[in-house]
Amino acid sequence: MAKHADRTYDPVAIEREWQARWDRDGTNSFTLDELRTAERPFFNLMMFPYPSAEGLHVGNIYAFAGADVHGRFKRMQGHDVFEPIGFDAFGIHSENFALKAGVHPMDLIPANVANFTRQLRRMGGMFDWAHTVDTTDAEYYKWTQWLFLQLFKHGLAEQKEAPVNWCPSDMTVLANEQVVVGACERCGTPVEQRFIRQWFLKITDYAGRLLDNLPHIDWSETTLKAQRAWIRRSRGARISFPVVTGADGIEEGAEQIAIPVFTTRPDTVFGATYMVLAPEHPMVDTVTTDARRTEVDAYRARTRAMDLVARQKVEKNKTGVFTGGYCMNPATREPVPVWIADYVLMGYGTGAIMAVPGHDERDFDFANTYELPIVRVVAAEGEDADTPLDIAYEYPRGRLVNSGPYDGLSPSEATGAIVDDLATRDLAESRVNYRLHDWCISRQRYWGPPIPIIHCDSCGPVPVPEEDLPVVLPRVEDFRPDDTGISPLARVRDWYEVPCPSCGRDATRETDVSDTFLDSAWYFLRYPSTDFGDRPFDDDITRRWLPVDTYIGGNEHAVLHLLYARFVTMALSDMDRVDFEEPFKQFRAHGLIIREGAKMSKSKGNVIVPDPIIEQYGADTFRLYLMFLGPFMAGGDYQDQGISGPHGFLHRLWESVVPQKGELPEHAIDPKLEQKLHRTIKRVTDQIANLRYNTAIAAMMEYLNAARAGGRTPCRVEVEPLVCLIAPFAPHMAEELWERLGHEGSIFDGANWPQFDADKAVEEEVRVAVQVNGKVRGTVSVPAGADRDAVIALARTEDNVARHLKGMEVRGVIHVPDRLLNFVAAREAVSSTL
RNA sequence: GCCGAGGUGGCGGAACCGGUAGACGCGAAGGUCUCAAAAACCUUUGCCCUUGCGGGCGUGAGGGUUCGAGUCCCUCCCUCGGCACCA
Numbered sequence: 001m002a003k004h005a006d007r008t009y010d011p012v013a014i015e016r017e018w019q020a021r022w023d024r025d026g027t028n029s030f031t032l033d034e035l036r037t038a039e040r041p042f043f044n045l046m047m048f049p050y051p052s053a054e055g056l057h058v059g060n061i062y063a064f065a066g067a068d069v070h071g072r073f074k075r076m077q078g079h080d081v082f083e084p085i086g087f088d089a090f091g092i093h094s095e096n097f098a099l100k101a102g103v104h105p106m107d108l109i110p111a112n113v114a115n116f117t118r119q120l121r122r123m124g125g126m127f128d129w130a131h132t133v134d135t136t137d138a139e140y141y142k143w144t145q146w147l148f149l150q151l152f153k154h155g156l157a158e159q160k161e162a163p164v165n166w167c168p169s170d171m172t173v174l175a176n177e178q179v180v181v182g183a184c185e186r187c188g189t190p191v192e193q194r195f196i197r198q199w200f201l202k203i204t205d206y207a208g209r210l211l212d213n214l215p216h217i218d219w220s221e222t223t224l225k226a227q228r229a230w231i232r233r234s235r236g237a238r239i240s241f242p243v244v245t246g247a248d249g250i251e252e253g254a255e256q257i258a259i260p261v262f263t264t265r266p267d268t269v270f271g272a273t274y275m276v277l278a279p280e281h282p283m284v285d286t287v288t289t290d291a292r293r294t295e296v297d298a299y300r301a302r303t304r305a306m307d308l309v310a311r312q313k314v315e316k317n318k319t320g321v322f323t324g325g326y327c328m329n330p331a332t333r334e335p336v337p338v339w340i341a342d343y344v345l346m347g348y349g350t351g352a353i354m355a356v357p358g359h360d361e362r363d364f365d366f367a368n369t370y371e372l373p374i375v376r377v378v379a380a381e382g383e384d385a386d387t388p389l390d391i392a393y394e395y396p397r398g399r400l401v402n403s404g405p406y407d408g409l410s411p412s413e414a415t416g417a418i419v420d421d422l423a424t425r426d427l428a429e430s431r432v433n434y435r436l437h438d439w440c441i442s443r444q445r446y447w448g449p450p451i452p453i454i455h456c457d458s459c460g461p462v463p464v465p466e467e468d469l470p471v472v473l474p475r476v477e478d479f480r481p482d483d484t485g486i487s488p489l490a491r492v493r494d495w496y497e498v499p500c501p502s503c504g505r506d507a508t509r510e511t512d513v514s515d516t517f518l519d520s521a522w523y524f525l526r527y528p529s530t531d532f533g534d535r536p537f538d539d540d541i542t543r544r545w546l547p548v549d550t551y552i553g554g555n556e557h558a559v560l561h562l563l564y565a566r567f568v569t570m571a572l573s574d575m576d577r578v579d580f581e582e583p584f585k586q587f588r589a590h591g592l593i594i595r596e597g598a599k600m601s602k603s604k605g606n607v608i609v610p611d612p613i614i615e616q617y618g619a620d621t622f623r624l625y626l627m628f629l630g631p632f633m634a635g636g637d638y639q640d641q642g643i644s645g646p647h648g649f650l651h652r653l654w655e656s657v658v659p660q661k662g663e664l665p666e667h668a669i670d671p672k673l674e675q676k677l678h679r680t681i682k683r684v685t686d687q688i689a690n691l692r693y694n695t696a697i698a699a700m701m702e703y704l705n706a707a708r709a710g711g712r713t714p715c716r717v718e719v720e721p722l723v724c725l726i727a728p729f730a731p732h733m734a735e736e737l738w739e740r741l742g743h744e745g746s747i748f749d750g751a752n753w754p755q756f757d758a759d760k761a762v763e764e765e766v767r768v769a770v771q772v773n774g775k776v777r778g779t780v781s782v783p784a785g786a787d788r789d790a791v792i793a794l795a796r797t798e799d800n801v802a803r804h805l806k807g808m809e810v811r812g813v814i815h816v817p818d819r820l821l822n823f824v825a826a827r828e829a830v831s832s833t834l
Numbered sequence: 835g836c837c838g839a840g841g842u843g844g845c846g847g848a849a850c851c852g853g854u855a856g857a858c859g860c861g862a863a864g865g866u867c868u869c870a871a872a873a874a875c876c877u878u879u880g881c882c883c884u885u886g887c888g889g890g891c892g893u894g895a896g897g898g899u900u901c902g903a904g905u906c907c908c909u910c911c912c913u914c915g916g917c918a919c920c921a
Contacts, residue, residue: 222916225838229917236921263921276921318919341919348920355921361835362919435920558916592915596845628859630847634839637846645859651874695848698858705858711875769854774902776854800888814901820853824901 009654011618015732019121027746029130030082032531035541042079043545044071045524045584047553047561048086048133050093051112053101056119058600058608058626058638059554062593065623066632066693067552068125072728073688074550075126078751082545083126084527086133087113090141091516095447099480105447106475109136119610124619124731126748131530135519141449142470143526143536144519147568148441149452149463156202156571159461162440163280165307166194173444173481183307191307198442199451199512203567207231207434209581210566219587220633226558232435236264237419239354239428241275241327243287244335259283259327259338262349262433265359265396266422267414269331270403271377272354273367275338276320278346279303287338289324296323296340303342311342318343318366329354330427331404331418341366349433357392364392377402378411439564441515446479446488448513456500456507465501471509487511521564522572524548524583537578548584555589562587588691591635593626600638608638620730621647627693627729636694649701650730656708656719657737665715673718676706678761681754684725693729700725716741721754723747770795771822772804780821788815795821 022028030038046067049060068083075081089109098105113134120127133140151157165174169189173196183190203210211231214224240258261275277284279300288296299321303311320341329336336354343362344353357367357374367374376389378398385401396411406414422428442451450471452464464471474495479488489496489511500507522536528545529537547569562584569583593608594600600607613622624646629636657664669677680703687696700722707714707722720741727734727747738747763784768791770778778798782791792813795801801823808825815821 222838226916229837232917232920234920261921265921343919343921345920353921360921362921365919433920555915625859628846639846639860642846642860648874649859655874694846695858698848701858767854771854771902774853774900779854803888812901814853816853820902822853822901 007658007660009651009658009733011620011732012615014736015122015124015619018732018735019124021735022746023129025746026130027748028083028126029128030080031130034080035082035528035531035545038080038082038544040079041545042071042074042081043524043528043548043550044074044081044083045527045548045551046083046085047551047557048088048520048523049116050091051087051089051109051116052093053097053108053112055115056123056610058593058610061123061610061622062626063552063554063590064120064125065123065626066590066691067550069623069627069688069693069728070550070552070691071126072731072748073753075748076724076727076751076753078753081126082131082528083128084131084133085120085125085127086523086527087116087135088516088520088523089113089134089136090448090513090519092443092445092447095445095479098447104475104477104479105136109134122614122619123610124623126731131527133523133526133530135449135516135523138470138472139533140526141473141519144449144514144522145452145464145469145471146466146536147522148514148518149466149469150575150577151201151568151571152453152463154571154575156205158200158202159197160200160438161195162198162200163193163195163308164198164444165191167191190305192305193308193311196444198440199453199510199514200438200440201518201567203439203564204434204436206567206570207436208233208432209570210436210563211434213566213582217582217587218585220555220589223555223558223562223587223589226555227563230436230559230563234262234264234433234435236262236431236433237266237415237428238262238350238431239266239269239330239419239422240426241330241336241352241354242427243283244326244328257283257286258427259287259352260350261352261354262431263354263356265356265411265415266419266428267396267400267406267409267411268356268359268377269329269354269418269422270400270406271356271358271375272329272331272336273357273373273375274336274355275327276341276344276353276355276363276366277323277338278344278351279340279342280346281340281351283352284323284340287323287325287327292322292324295321299340306342318362318369320366320370322370330422330425337372339366339370347437348435358389359392359394361392361394364389375402439515439517439567441518442512443515444487444512445481446473446476446513448516449473449519450489451510451512451514453510454498454500454507455510456503456505458505459500459502459507461510462500462502462507468501473513487513489513517560517564520561521568524551524565525569525572525578542578546578547580547582549586551584551587552590553587554592558589588633590632590691591630593629593635593638595638596640597637613643617643617647618650618732620733621650624650624697624726624729628697630694632691632693646697649697649704650726650733652708653704653719653722653726654733654737656704656714657723658740659713664719665713667715669715669717673707673714674760675763676703677718677721678757681721681725681756682761685753685756688728697729724752724754727752766818768795768818769820770798770801771820772801772808773825774822777801777804784818786818788813788817791815791821795823 046064071081071083094105094109098108167174167184167189169187174184174191211233214227238260240260242256242258318341320339323338323340325338326335327338355363357363358376359378374389377400378393379385379401380398400406400409400414406417419428419430450473452471454462454464456462474492476488476492496509496511498507498509525537528541532538565583570581572578573581595606598606625643628646680699683699684696707718723734723737734747765781766784767779767781769776770780778800780794780798782794805823805825808827810823810825812824
């Protein structure tokens with residue numbers, strides 16, 4: 001063939017050609033019909049990128065290459081692998097970049113997407129370009145808005161007041177990461193909290209299920225751990241502390257107002273010597289006495305002036321003020337003072353605590369600072385009711401003391417008894433609490449999908465009718481956040497002024513846009529259904545392709561993205577829109593690439609730019625090297641010179657299949673090499689399946705080294721299987737070599753993964769290490785499976801072994817078949833020698 | 835502080851279930867080819883002693899279990915990642 005006249009390995013030319021052929025032949029894309037009928041569907045998902053202006057960075061390529069290797073491997077084993085990619089292009093990153101660069105995001109994003117697309121093709125990913133997604137495309141976010149409406153209609157979306165970071169100088173809302181040590185990252189003005197009405201999705205309704213499903217999904221252990229910690233279930237009780245009315249003394253009467261607290265330690269309620277409310281707690285005004293009001297208001301103002309991050313710093317000393325009010329401890333029936341302090345958070349539990357300084361470190365600190373009483377109510381072994389407390393005793397072990405009728409009970413016994421007894425007076429109930437908060441999706445920003453709600457004075461919040469979707473984000477030239485503190489969309493009067501869909505009266509659109517995490521919470525559902533303009537996802541297609549078989553991505557999304565996607569899927573499942581609860585059967589977190597021991601960052605100037613490397617070595621070499629750096633799930637250290645190893649390997653492989661002079665020999669396989677080949681097939685197959693790419697590559701290198709040892713020329717049947725084994729890593733080269741070996745069509749069509757044959761992998765001769773008292777003194781070659789006595793006999797003839805056994809009495813022999821022989825020996829007693 | 839992962843040659847990293855530590859690759863040294871260089875190929879390469887044969891030491895530190903420990907147990911040190919006043 002004339003086109004194969006050139007025998008040198010030219011990665012750039014080969015890669016360009018095969019990428020064009022894949023496009024032309026539709027090698028990697030599915031038609032709608034193929035999607036409908038695929039017999040062994042395998043959905044191979046990776047986290048779609050945010051298309052930055054800088055282009056793909058190595059971290060992206062590392063993640064995508066690793067996922068692509070997995071997808072190509074599955075495909076070669078005969079699966080119909082669907083491997084889509086898309087662009088997560090809404091959000092504050094794009095918006096901020098656009099602001100800085102003075103470009104409109106509607107112009108910026110398409111350019112970035114085009115550049116990303118070029119780079120993604122160039123790295124040789126098996127992407128289905130017929131099924132991509134761009135979250136900023138109205139054809140996509142129409143369905144993001146639809147999703148919001150479904151959640152709204154099922155009572156899973158509601159408006160609540162919530163604090164935001166507010167920069168009083170820029171007059172704008174800031175995200176937590178835009179706050180640097182309590183100040184606005186742009187102007188340095190101290191940030192304060194403001195309360196505004198925002199939309200929340202009620203993920204907390206699903207907290208229990210989201211937690212309880214975790215043991216049943218095949219995810220990286222670290223990711224499961226992170227989710228568990230994030231949701232965090234606490235079992236305990238809600239206990240009511242009735243407010244004591246009147247200036248002094250207790251008025252026990254009916255109809256008293258009570259303040260509920262949440263506690264995990266109801267057994268310590270007799271030690272609750274004071275109460276603390278969060279400064280924002282709605283009961284603060286009620287309990288505060290006139291005498292204390294000035295001080296209380298000042299403290300609340302001070303708390304509000306703190307940004308949300310600083311508010312939760314642990315290191316600072318605890319502060320608080322007394323409100324002047326009292327509540328009755330329902331167990332002791334004694335009045336306890338009510339304080340406010342910022343160490344109590346409004347967002348958790350009831351926003352109020354019963355403080356048990358004897359048995360809680362935080363309360364202990366606070367009590368010491370403000371000289372509040374500390375009472376011991378649990379005594380550990382060797383302690384009694386009067387043993388002084390130097391520090392809080394937090395363990396639920398010991399016996400109750402100073403607790404009236406409950407004295408002597410263990411903490412767990414007391415927990416049940418106390419809750420039951422208080423329950424009879426309607427003052428307690430068992431309760432499970434979650435750390436997980438509802439998901440705030442409101443963004444007072446421009447670059448996102450408008451939340452499809454219309455506010456009407458008479459009807460309240462009315463959903464935009466589904467047939468009116470999408471609510472198109474209008475092109476606004478001046479999209480800067482401004483001094484109103486609300487979304488820039490609130491300046492576009494002819495956009496937001498609309499009739500109420502329900503009553504027809506004048507109404508206004510919601511001007512907040514939604515969080516990007518909502519865009520990405522369902523994109524995997526859209527991919528296989530992008531052929532449909534009239535529905536977000538098609539039932540038949542979804543049944544066939546989902547849930548996702550493998551999802552590979554970074555652990556930085558272990559919590560938010562993955563949790564939101566699970567929540568949305570679970571909610572859709574409850575609405576009977578999908579027939580599964582969990583979207584991702586398998587999730588694997590990949591590691592991170594560092595460079596020569598240091599984290600890559602723009603500021604250090606040690607970022608790897610992929611394009612020049614691909615130009616110099618080719619995408620195949622780059623992919624292979626990235627996968628060779630270290631275990632995929634652990635990451636690796638990019639050393640600039642290291643790429644020459646994999647590059648040389650590909651050259652040698654090429655040279656072995658396409659000899660520079662002469663023809664590829666056709667003779668039979670060398671028997672020794674055949675054993676090694678089959679052991680290599682097994683190792684590579686097992687290791688790729690477990691994402692142990694680095695050792696899979698090492699095994700292939702070892703095999704090729706053996707096939708070429710001492711300048712040997714391998715024959716066709718010795719190298720052909722290696723072309724298949726390398727294909728997931730170096731797809732372009734594999735295609736080219738496959739064709740040069742005389743095959744028609746793509747190597748990825750037709751289940752070409754080599755078959756492992758156990759019979760052909762057995763070794764006839766093995767080397768057995770011989771030890772004397774655990775130290776290796778020699779090795780012997782024996783037939784595989786040789787028995788103990790034969791190995792012992794042979795081992796004794798080894799000079800060095802014999803020398804070490806001289807004058808020794810062998811007391812035992814350990815034999816590990818085919819591996820090791822160990823003589824356990826001691827110096828002979830003189831009397832026993834001949 | 836809590837949780838998780840980890841500490842192995844000059845470097846990145848291997849080592850199944852406790853069984854020859856250092857696979858594979860980089861780097862380094864020597865060699866072949868070349869006018870020369872690059873590339874390619876071959877050999878050597880954990881440290882120490884020894885001309886050689888061989889011997890001693892060696893997987894963060896210290897103990898333990900075992901015929902045998904990178905691997906199991908205990909104590910401690912360090913690095914990285916996550917969570918962090920969640921009652």
